[in-house]
Amino acid sequence: MDLETRQLQKILDDAGQNPEVLILKPVTTSTNDDVREIAINGIQSVLVCSTKQTQGRGQRQRQWVSPEGNIYLSTLLNTETPIDGRLALEIALNILQMPSLKDLNLQVKWPNDLYSQHGKWGGILVEPLSPNQVIVGVGINLEPIPKENIEQHATSLRELGLHNISRIQLISELYLAIQQAKSWFDHNCYNLAARFNHYAAFKNQAVEFEHHAGLCSGIFLGIQDDGSVNIDTHAGLKQFYQGRLRCLDSST
Secondary structure, three states, X not given: OOHHHHHHHXXXXXXXXXXXXXXXXXXXXXXXXXXXXXXXXXXXXXXEEEOOEOOOEOHHHOEOOOOOOOEEEEEEEEOOOOOOOHHHHHHHHHHHOOOOOOOOOOEEEOOOEEEEOOEEEEEEEEEEEEOOEEEEEEEEOOOOOOHHHOOOOEOOOOOOOOOOOOHHHHHHHHHHHHHHHHHHHHOOOOOHHHHHHXXXXXXXXXXXXXXXXXXXXXXXXXXXXXXOEEEEEOOEEEEEOOOEEEEOOOOO
């Protein structure tokens, strides 16, 4: 076992959250796929983290640009409550409360982007295996992303002011934040709307919302406690559970 793995194992052990399987890799195809293969064997708790992915993906199978030097982390969650869209929101909110990040001016872009006024710095991918078991993948930009590699505004934790970054400390905080999010989710996401709307990107701004039936535009009013989006349109208030939110003043 290498030094970084031992360091991470000790931090998680001290927190009482050491997974059955813990793997740190320099490169992989997809950490979510790694966890999927391990879960097939009946393992109930696992953490896989890589510094680079060759086949990273985001929502709707979109490519997730995964250059070397960032954090690509996946884990397995077993929930008491059947999985729904609120889990990704809880994960995002708990990541923002990580000790290393709580003093930064960070936001969440519904439904699964880790965001800031300078753009996206991370994302969350939730892939259910069963009604109560899910793979959670998190990608974090530690270093600036080459502009030619992306189609939207992006930034990194270093650009947002996080210096002297301890990679192992961030990985441990991410894993513990995801475990804490599971606890919030299993307790019915208490006061979710108020907690999320405090950090919601584009709140009270003009947005375009892409949904299964087409596009609508209006003012994003935040979410409700069930995780749905509220858009104030010319035809009245519209509520959506799935779709893609884009600020009309940007390309995000």
